[in-house]
Amino acid sequence: MALKEALHALATAAGVAREWRDVDGHDNIVSDETLDAVLRAMGFETQSAAGIACGLARLAREAEQLPAMLVVDAGRPITLHRPCTHAEVTGEDGETRTLEIVRGTPAAPWTPGYYDLVLDGEHTRLAVAPHDCPVPDPTLPRPWGVSLQIPSLRGPAERAFGNLGELAGAVEALAARGADAVAINPLHALFPGEGRHFSPYSPSSRRFLNTAMGDPALVGLPAFSPSEGGDLIDWESALPERLAQLRAVWNALSPGEAAAMEAEMAQADPGMVRHATFDALYSHFAAQGAGGWQQWPAAYHDPDGAAVASFAREHADEVRFHLFAQVLAQRSLAEVQGRARSAGMRVGLVGDLAVGVNPGGSDVWSMGDAMLRGLTIGAPPDPLGPLGQNWGLTSFSPVALREAAYAPFIAMLRATFASAGGLRIDHAFGLARLWVVPEGRQSTDGVYLRYPFAELVRLVTLEAHRAGAVVIAEDLGTAPTGFTEAIATRRMLGMRVLWFERAADGGYIGAPDYPADAVAMTGTHDTATVAGWWRGRDLDWAAALGRLPEGMSREEAASIRDWDRGLLWSTFGWHEPRPAPDDPQRAVDAAIDHVARTPCAMAVVPIDDLLGLDEQPNLPGTVTEHPNWQRRYAGETADLLDAPQTAARIERLNR
Template identity: 60%
Template sequence: MPDDTLEAILGALGDDPAGGQAGRLPAMIVADPGQTIAAAHGHHSAEATGEDGRTVRLAHIGDGFAAPSAPGYYSLALGEETLELAVAPPRAPQIPRGVRHWGAAVQISALRGAAPFGTFGDLARACTTFASKGAASVAINPVHALFPGEGRDFSPYSPSSRLFLNGAMADPALAGLPPIPPAEGPPLIDWEGAMPARLAQLRAGFDALDPGTRARIARDPAMADATLVRHATFDALYARFAPAGARGWQDWPSAYRDPAGPAVARFVRENAEEIAFHLFVQWLAREGLIASQRAAREAGMDIGIIADLAVGVSTAGSDCWSLRDAMLGGLTVGAPPDPLGPQGQNWHLSTFSPAGLRRTGYAPFIAMLRSGFAAGGGLRVDHAFGLERLWVIPEGASATDGAYLSYPFRDLLRLLVLEAHRAGAIVVAENLGTSPYGFAEAIADRGLHGMEVLWFARAADAGFRGADDYRPTAVAMTGTHDTPTVAGWWSGRDLDWAERCGRLGPRTTRAEAESVREWDRGMLWSTIGGGLPRPAPEEPEPAVDAAIAHIARTPSSLAIVPLEDLLAEREQPNLPGTTDTHPNWRRRNHAALDTLLAAPAVAERTAVLSRRGG
């Protein structure tokens, strides 16, 4: 690593990269039940008060004290000093051994309903529909807060905040309010037109609230949360300055860049109704997500909704404005160069800093997890390696000019398990790529489910692994939102896009790529084909059927199949590394979900998956 790169990274981290000062107690200690807590400053007594108000005296062990045996959060008194204590259970909630469930992965925005893009109302109906087909879960794309009324930055993986929800997906009908009037949209979602229109519709609904409903919303304890009010303030300020061309808080007048400054305080006082509107939108979104999970469970799903936690946030967004002291400054996150990406990747996202997490007692990390577990079924952690290390890049530098930054992995893992325990939800760790040493063993010990994706389940000879070789504790999948669909891969549709976008690889011709693909088709079919004749590339449906049956045969406790594969679609939702050359996150289903799943070929695929639980 060049010295100037290291100097730039250390300069951005500041003079406290370790996140503490010698001799000072941390803001929070994170421990396992009964673990010895080292006594600082010669303390001779320790008491822990739990969330239920009960206080226990901690037993002396050598030079320290034994952590309480019950998981939870405590106020720890060491002599006259107090700090927070989190005690994690040994493992996250598990899918019972020997039970084999299946679920579908859906892009909410693609669901066809009454609006130009899918909403939580469409998600609730999708849960009920999939439950009727025998599914135990529905995995969704991130529903983090985007920029209000903004149609330019619509990727669910580049949110404004991971602590709050995407208000554009709110469905007032799920909260017992009048529904938004139906409006048909084009085959590809026009986000730049749809997002401002949705915000205007929500505003009209807010303006029409009767005093009783407004009072009911105001009584909701969550509405008084200071962090939520600050996020609503950000959204109100964004709506104020965006029409003048401001793309984020860095473009606002300098007086408004400090969330604790007098200008912001004055704005809050003078714009109480505007902030109340944005609080209303968040209330609607939360009610909608909870209602969707309730619909899933009432329809018979054992797990329900598995939410998705993005790896980072937009540097221009709410989290980077309101949680400045806890976030990385002057750095973005990405991935180092590897054989699949020789130039590396810069995702142009920020996230928490290790020092900021320790300094704040992990409070924003815990709040983020609670938002992710709000649905209650499960949570997929995108790029879970980020719990241990992240590739950080100085602002303005290329992805190759970065370095790995270490995170307090054991503490973050314990907190993730603790919050999963409190939510009664499973955790799926996205573990695709180069794993840090010991990472797989650590998450397995804590009961996190890894991922086994068909395209990456390769043997040493480059062949595809048999169904019996999938891990029982893993989630088996035919693909993700970032991979080609089975039909798209078999037919070479992904090669069409790679050629169009100049992504075939250096000095690789289309003919060479086709030759490699033909070899790989043979390797895949030899594993999943069951001895039947191999279908032609232009007839991918038998390959789709075989791939789904292959995943259904695995011993994995949960098999997830993207809706695109159930429908044998050739187009994928997202093509990583592209922006305007591929219609990322814009595709819509061509019909309502119940109609799509009723097609004979699709019904047989869901039946194959349902039989795995028999």
């Protein structure tokens, strides 16, 4: 076999796609140079025919071996690499029972859960998924909810940004007015006290929480001191200040408070202790000018090495402080969800699972080969991004996930489901494939990497079942083959966002034409608000930043928008004249009415639309050009909701 043909064979066996189809239906061929770089980053030797042959042989052996975990559907046949004559499982309750075997194939238990499985004396793990995820009770009125950005909230005391204390107040105010769900931004761990990397979608870890969001007053500890806050969050000063406030709370604990907290910290699993150690190391080396762990001295790159162990001993108090901050955040979040359910919300918090993590963060440092190293993820070229997108994030290695019995993926899901009644999976297409780019290359030099889709979807379904939580799969864009059918079968709810629900003639589809197995939304954190779209505020930003389509003037964009306003207003079906561009509030009313009248399982309205605001929280593709994740709401949530126009919109949702 020629070297090029061998490289192609290895790519196919490793799940690296040589071809991909763009949004226009054109087929593209990935260069051999890109295939080589991606395979080498995945740990394969590609420089010689012998090296490639070793990689192919390894993958072939793994395909013929019993995997570390089999992930199957309840009651269905368990597909094996060879027939078996005897199979028994031991469940989480400790009970062992024999499985029925038909023509060499055992049938999975009917009870969802995790099992130890023995096949003809060979041991492995078995995950048994129910057939579908929990969904809102169809015999009750359909639930509606609000999405919001926690740092944007305000409370009775002035703060530099909102945290879980302000969220608790918002949740109770919304519950009192009939809302059943509050969809929040990701609460994944960021870098402690780091004010530059504040995007919630670029976390250090997806298993642990952003400690800046914890609120001591929520759990009976002394409250933070008030601090100055403005209309925009100054993250570069606010996050170091919050870390100092957390240290002040830690240092001021009474003997009784300290003893109670130490008891909780003693229950922390090794993963949490390792994450606290990372945060202590990060704070130590950041003071010396270092960034992510790759910039630390080489001896500290190994979390199990002697240098890290020595640091943890010598800085035990610092590690314990970061452990305290993590426990405080977890207790705060649990308190908020408890209040949501006590106030009558049927769902409560809907967490958000980011698509990846910062390569310099805790997950990549602590989980080693479980993560892709030397590769970042993004999106291929499309009309919205002709040069493609590189998000500067990484994620799990599909090969390592299988070898680790999916333990890192399961731990991540459990952490996100822990204090939530629902979960939104950002860029859920990543369950099937991710666009990966070798470090140092352009986004166009990427390739699709295949993931074990069936197994990951079953694990999401199983963990959702155990948590009793709904799942919302962000499925905006061109879906991989079979994706839509798979999530529909599992009763994961897709997202149907007003702006993207266009008819074949270029107009907007009517409310009755939305599918039932979805969440209807007037927008997301990445889209223009209804008022902003109606006014053309998004066009103002596009023109100011040079982001209008090539050759299009602001006037031409305004003319197209005026036509689209007419299409949208006619779809709403309101029998009154179309509002003027500078009078968007009736358009906001109509948009909320539109998503509320769909047959979707749930309606979710961004609080920005409920309040009729012009500006959106985030402008994709910008970093410093737009105040992403910095805007504050104008007052306390309860007061904002009582404004007559907002109260009328809430009444419309309740009707």
